[in-house]
Amino acid sequence: MASKVIHALYNDDDILMNAVKTVRAEHYHIEEVYTPFPVHGLDKAMGLEGTRIAITSFMYGVLGLTVAVLMMNFIMIEDWPQDIGGKPSFSYLENMPAFVPIMFEMTVFFAAHLMVITFYMRSKLWPFKKAENPDPRTTDDHFLMAIDAGHGDVDAMMKVLEATGAVELNIVEQEQAH
Amino acid sequence: MYTLPNKLKVFALVFMVLGAVGIVAGFLSAPKTTEDVAAMMAEAHHGEGHESAQPGHGSAHAEHAMDHHDMSAHEGAEMHAGAHAEAANDHGAHTEADPHQEHLEHVMHQMQNRPWSALYIASFFFFMIALGALAFYAIQYAAQAGWSPILFRVMEGVTGYLPVASVVVFVLLLASAFHLNHIFHWMDPELVNPESAHYDKIIAGKSGYLNVPFFLIRALVFLLGWNAYRWLSRKNSIADDHAQDQSFFKKNFKLSAGFLVFFIVTESIMSWDWIMSFDPHWFSTLFGWYVFAGMMVCAITVIALVTIYLKSQGYLEEVNDSHIHDLAKFMFAFSIFWTYLWFSQFMLIWYADIPEEVTYFVTRIEQYKLPFFGMIAMNFVFPLLLLMNSDYKRVNWFVVMAGIVILAGHYLDVFNMVMPATVGESWTIGVPEIGSLMFFFGLFVYVVFTTITKAPLVPKNNPFIKESKHFHY
Numbered sequence: 001m002a003s004k005v006i007h008a009l010y011n012d013d014d015i016l017m018n019a020v021k022t023v024r025a026e027h028y029h030i031e032e033v034y035t036p037f038p039v040h041g042l043d044k045a046m047g048l049e050g051t052r053i054a055i056t057s058f059m060y061g062v063l064g065l066t067v068a069v070l071m072m073n074f075i076m077i078e079d080w081p082q083d084i085g086g087k088p089s090f091s092y093l094e095n096m097p098a099f100v101p102i103m104f105e106m107t108v109f110f111a112a113h114l115m116v117i118t119f120y121m122r123s124k125l126w127p128f129k130k131a132e133n134p135d136p137r138t139t140d141d142h143f144l145m146a147i148d149a150g151h152g153d154v155d156a157m158m159k160v161l162e163a164t165g166a167v168e169l170n171i172v173e174q175e176q177a178h
Numbered sequence: 179m180y181t182l183p184n185k186l187k188v189f190a191l192v193f194m195v196l197g198a199v200g201i202v203a204g205f206l207s208a209p210k211t212t213e214d215v216a217a218m219m220a221e222a223h224h225g226e227g228h229e230s231a232q233p234g235h236g237s238a239h240a241e242h243a244m245d246h247h248d249m250s251a252h253e254g255a256e257m258h259a260g261a262h263a264e265a266a267n268d269h270g271a272h273t274e275a276d277p278h279q280e281h282l283e284h285v286m287h288q289m290q291n292r293p294w295s296a297l298y299i300a301s302f303f304f305f306m307i308a309l310g311a312l313a314f315y316a317i318q319y320a321a322q323a324g325w326s327p328i329l330f331r332v333m334e335g336v337t338g339y340l341p342v343a344s345v346v347v348f349v350l351l352l353a354s355a356f357h358l359n360h361i362f363h364w365m366d367p368e369l370v371n372p373e374s375a376h377y378d379k380i381i382a383g384k385s386g387y388l389n390v391p392f393f394l395i396r397a398l399v400f401l402l403g404w405n406a407y408r409w410l411s412r413k414n415s416i417a418d419d420h421a422q423d424q425s426f427f428k429k430n431f432k433l434s435a436g437f438l439v440f441f442i443v444t445e446s447i448m449s450w451d452w453i454m455s456f457d458p459h460w461f462s463t464l465f466g467w468y469v470f471a472g473m474m475v476c477a478i479t480v481i482a483l484v485t486i487y488l489k490s491q492g493y494l495e496e497v498n499d500s501h502i503h504d505l506a507k508f509m510f511a512f513s514i515f516w517t518y519l520w521f522s523q524f525m526l527i528w529y530a531d532i533p534e535e536v537t538y539f540v541t542r543i544e545q546y547k548l549p550f551f552g553m554i555a556m557n558f559v560f561p562l563l564l565l566m567n568s569d570y571k572r573v574n575w576f577v578v579m580a581g582i583v584i585l586a587g588h589y590l591d592v593f594n595m596v597m598p599a600t601v602g603e604s605w606t607i608g609v610p611e612i613g614s615l616m617f618f619f620g621l622f623v624y625v626v627f628t629t630i631t632k633a634p635l636v637p638k639n640n641p642f643i644k645e646s647k648h649f650h651y
Contacts, residue, residue, distance in 0.1 A: 041650065054568065085529045097525045 004149040005031060007134060008161045009142050009168040013039045016143040019164035020045045026160055029148040034138035053122075057115045064110025068103040134172070142167075180493055182631050186623065193620030200613015204293035207609070212282040215289065219282075287360060288604040293614075294359040295600040298350050299592050300614035302452065303476075304622045305343035306469070306592075310477025311336040312408055313441050319411070319434035324645040325504055328496055330415060331635050332485050336477065338629025339622050340408050344401040346618075351397055351452070355390045361600040364388055364458040381458050388458065393451060400444040407437040419638045427641055445470055453592075456599035460538045462523050469595075471516035475557075476588045478508045479581040484626065486574050493635055499572040500651040506571035506580075513561040513584065520554070542594060545603045549590045556587030589615065 010016040016039065023030060030046055033039075043051075073092050076082050076099070081090045084098050092099075120126065138144045149157060149171065161169055209215045315333040318326045354362045363369075369378040370385045381388070411430050418426035446466025454465050462468070482505040488494050527535045542550045564580045565571055597605050637643055 058566070086531060097521075097528050100521060100525065 003174060004154070005172050005174050006147045006149045006154070006157060006161065007168075007170040007172055008145045008147065008164070008166040009135070009137070009170075010145070010165065011142055011167050012165075013037075013143060015165045016145065017042065017045055019145060019161070019166065022160065022164050023145070023147060026157075028152070028157060028160075031146040031148050033146070034133045034135070034144040036139055036141060036143070039143075053115060053119060056118050057111050060114040061107045061111040063114075064107040065103055067110065068099070068106035071106075072099045072102055179633075180488070180627075180631050180635055182627050183491075186627055190620045190624035190627075193616045193623070195620075197613045197615070197617025197620055200609050201293065201297060201617055204296060204608075204610025204613055208290050208293055209286050212279065212286055215282045215286045218289070219285065285604055288601045291359060291361050291600045292604065293610040294350075294353070294361050295596055296610040296614045298361060299589070299596050299611070300618045301343065301346045301350060302596075303589050303592050303615075304339065304618045305347050306473040307476045307480050307622070308337050308340040308343050309404060309445070310470075310473035310475075311481060312340060312404065313438070313445075314474065314477055314481070315411070316407070316434040316437045316441070319430050320438055322431065322642065324642045325501065325649040326646060327637055327640040327642045328494070328646040328649075329481065329485060329501065329505075330637050330640070331630065331633055332488065332494075333481055334412050334415060334633070335626050335630035336480055336484060337408050337412075339625045341405055342621065342625050344405055347452075348397060348401060351394065355394055361596075362455060363599065364455060365390055384458065388455060393455075396447060396451060400448055403440055403444060404437075407433060407440075411437075415637060416633050418640065419634065421639055424639075424641055427639075442470075445473075453595050456596055457538060459534060462527070462535075462538075464519055464523055468516070468519045468523060471512060471519050472557075472588050472591050475509060475512040475516055475584055478505055478512060479584050481505060482509060482577055483581050484630075486578060488630075488635070490574075496636065496647045498650065500649050502574060502577060503568075503571045503651055504649075506565055506577045509577070509580065509584065510561055510565040510571070513557060513565075517554070517558040520558075541598045541602075546594055546598055546605070549594055549607075553587050553590040553594060556583050557591065560584075560587070 008019070010019060013035070016033070016035070020030065020033065020042065024045070024047060033042060033046060035042070069092075076084065076095065077090055077092050081088075084095045087095060089095060133139065133144075134146065135142065135144050145166075147157065147161070154171065158169055209218060311333050315330070315337060317323075318330070318333070353359060354365060357365070360366065364381050364384075366376070368374045368376040370382040370389075371377060372382070411433055414426040414430045414433070418430075449466045449469035453469060454461065482502065485494065485497060485505065486502065489497055524539060527539060530536075560583050561580050564576065564583075570576045593607075593611075640646075
């Protein structure tokens with residue numbers, strides 16, 4: 001089934017922000033906004049749910065910390081006990097200060113890498129994926145807001161959008177992908 | 179305009195009066211003779227039981243030996259290995275006095291130092307809050323930060339304590355210089371006198387820098403420099419309210435940039451002089467940064483607390499959650515930074531295990547276990563867990579709670595930096611410590627809020643004030 005979508009193009013992030021607020025106040029449904037750079041506060045203006053990546057980041061950090069502790073305990077204490085800085089106590093706890101930098105680095109390493117991988121998976125991105133942006137100008141200097149025009153008065157919508165300062169308005173028939 | 183509520187005035191005065199009573203009581207209860215000490219120790223032994231008192235006795239001898247005899251690195255190594263035996267030998271070799279009597283005298287000096295140290299720690303703690311706030315304020319100007327101008331009058335209020343604190347700290351340094359107390363061990367002229375039995379080669383070697391007149395001159399120059407910036411920037415900031423152009427802002431911008439250069443050098447030297455020299459044999463090259471980090475955490479925390487307080491009273495309507503969020507981010511970040519420096523200092527010394535360096539941590543871990551590790555929990559673990567979540571940084575009572583723990587933790591940090599060298603194992607947190615803390619807290623609250631009443635709460639003509647009012651995250 002094909003659906004109608006209005007593509008409203010803007011050339012300024014402040015105008016876009018105000019437009020998003022106006023469109024939302026009119027209760028039109030914004031499908032997506034394409035921007036050449038991250039626009040501060042856009043997610044809140046669009047009413048998107050808060051990201052949960054911070055929670056995953058914390059969990060990955062804890063995982064990294066655990067791996068570091070177990071790893072250092074195995075390498076330096078159990079498998080091949082080593083004399084650390086003239087302190088041959090062979091106890092993890094007593095040699096712990098020496099392991100703190102590793103614990104820290106592993107925490108950061110796990111949190112950072114797994115967070116990036118999570119982000120890619122969640123956004124359905126992978127290498128060689130075909131770009132989804134509807135207009136290449138959104139990678140340069142234009143901002144594009146896609147508004148669902150399936151139900152409602154399209155002419156009235158166009159008037160509202162024009163008033164928000166859109167530099168270009170297109171009605172696009174698109175295949176329903178989701 | 180903000181007017182000082184009577185309740186707050188009474189609150190501050192009550193703290194000052196109670197604190198003053200505590201300080202006086204601390205001085206009066208300090209022992210005057212070794213007989214007093216013997217009586218006090220008998221009482222304490224009775225309370226604590228024999229087992230806990232006995233090991234303390236031994237390590238006090240070690241402390242004593244360390245203080246009064248030339249300790250080369252070689253001797254230090256042995257000292258580290260067998261402090262008790264070494265101490266006993268030293269006493270046998272160098273002194274003919276009754277060891278018990280000498281120990282009593284040593285404890286007496288420690289106990290006489292205690293009220294002075296308590297006073298010094300509390301006065302320095304609030305002094306560093308004011309100084310840290312001044313540095314933070316200068317950074318805002320120099321960086322032309324857009325979010326913070328709405329908080330400038332709060333920051334100026336906190337730095338308003340600086341002149342008062344400077345006088346207090348300088349008077350305390352003078353008291354040490356004129357030998358009213360012995361908290362700065364190196365000021366004892368016997369230590370640099372080659373003829374004396376107490377001659378200390380290491381301290382004598384440092385005396386080109388570490389001598390009383392130069393020490394006082396440095397203190398005076400630093401204090402005058404900081405206060406001059408505080409006075410000029412405040413004057414410009416108020417004059418800016420009625421200015422037609424941005425000339426005062428530009429003046430403050432240049433002044434702040436200059437001050438920051440002056441500050442980071444002098445702050446470092448100040449931390450060696452006023453804190454590190456309590457352990458004149460010991461040194462750490464990142465000590466200046468370490469003190470700086472603690473100073474900044476406390477200052478930003480206090481700025482956040484004062485802002486939240488004023489907001490709860492219906493002032494500063496334009497300060498929103500995002501401003502508090504930003505302050506809380508700084509609290510979080512500087513807490514981590516402090517921990518990073520604390521650990522950098524600790525790990526290198528722990529790893530290398532060089533006697534002349536490691537004594538610093540050995541004393542603290544052996545005799546100050548609870549404040550030493552307690553402070554790490556309060557200054558690192560607590561803010562880490564409490565302020566990590568982005569949403570919690572916007573919840574005022576969360577920030578207040580974290581702030582109170584951070585401030586208490588950093589008081590303990592200063593306590594740990596000063597007390598082991600001046601009071602040794604004769605420490606507790608009792609009447610003199612709490613009294614001093616209360617007195618300076620009362621004084622701080624009184625001076626800070628009085629300064630806040632003296633100017634409108636929001637600067638008018640600052641070029642970033644509009645951005646600051648609309649600041650959102």
